[in-house]
Amino acid sequence: MMQNKKIAVTGGIGSGKSYVCALLREMGYPVFSCDEINRRLWKDQSYRAELAARFPDCVRSGEIGRELLAKKVFSDRTALEKLNAFSHPRIMRALIAEMNRADGVSFAEVPLLFEGGYEPLFDGVIAVRRPAEARIRAVMERDGLSRAQVQARMRKQFPPERLEEKSCLILENEGNVSARLAEILQKLGVK
Numbered sequence: 001m002m003q004n005k006k007i008a009v010t011g012g013i014g015s016g017k018s019y020v021c022a023l024l025r026e027m028g029y030p031v032f033s034c035d036e037i038n039r040r041l042w043k044d045q046s047y048r049a050e051l052a053a054r055f056p057d058c059v060r061s062g063e064i065g066r067e068l069l070a071k072k073v074f075s076d077r078t079a080l081e082k083l084n085a086f087s088h089p090r091i092m093r094a095l096i097a098e099m100n101r102a103d104g105v106s107f108a109e110v111p112l113l114f115e116g117g118y119e120p121l122f123d124g125v126i127a128v129r130r131p132a133e134a135r136i137r138a139v140m141e142r143d144g145l146s147r148a149q150v151q152a153r154m155r156k157q158f159p160p161e162r163l164e165e166k167s168c169l170i171l172e173n174e175g176n177v178s179a180r181l182a183e184i185l186q187k188l189g190v191k
Helices: 017-026 034-042 045-054 066-073 077-100 132-143 147-155 160-165 177-188
Strands: 005-010 031-033 105-109 124-129 169-172
Touching: 005 017, 017 031, 017 105, 017 124, 017 177, 031 034, 031 077, 034 045, 034 077, 034 105, 045 077, 066 077, 077 105, 124 160, 124 177, 132 147, 169 177
Parallel strands: 005 105, 005 124, 031 105, 124 169
Antiparallel strands: none
């Protein structure tokens, strides 16, 4: 087993990344999350001020509104690219720093791994894939979004049908996910 081995867990919205990461935590592995890091960054006043300067039309009462920003970036590709160029490097720097402090094998939930070209930062990648209709239903229920809103977000992500083009191990989120995860960990040489 490699010292300080970093494994990314990725997949589209509603694919089951968080569920897989929860299973990994139950197994005793350190698991980090880009979403958690992003939530911490949002608590930083200077980070929010920089976002507000980049997206002044999303500011209300002197603060950037998350919902306004989400609405903007999911309807405007240029705005999404601008947001990603600002936030992703900061998130990834914090993520890798946290993972570097972990002993042995650690995992990270990285939603936009392929979109950002971050695969080289990791020693392995687990890509979670789930049928589109199951993903749509799960996100509608979890986030209270409409079908159209979920589909718009899905269209902005790496297509799951192209995962075979990537250097990753695909975990099909149907049936016994725990057994499939155990097989993948064995292939990665971490279990």
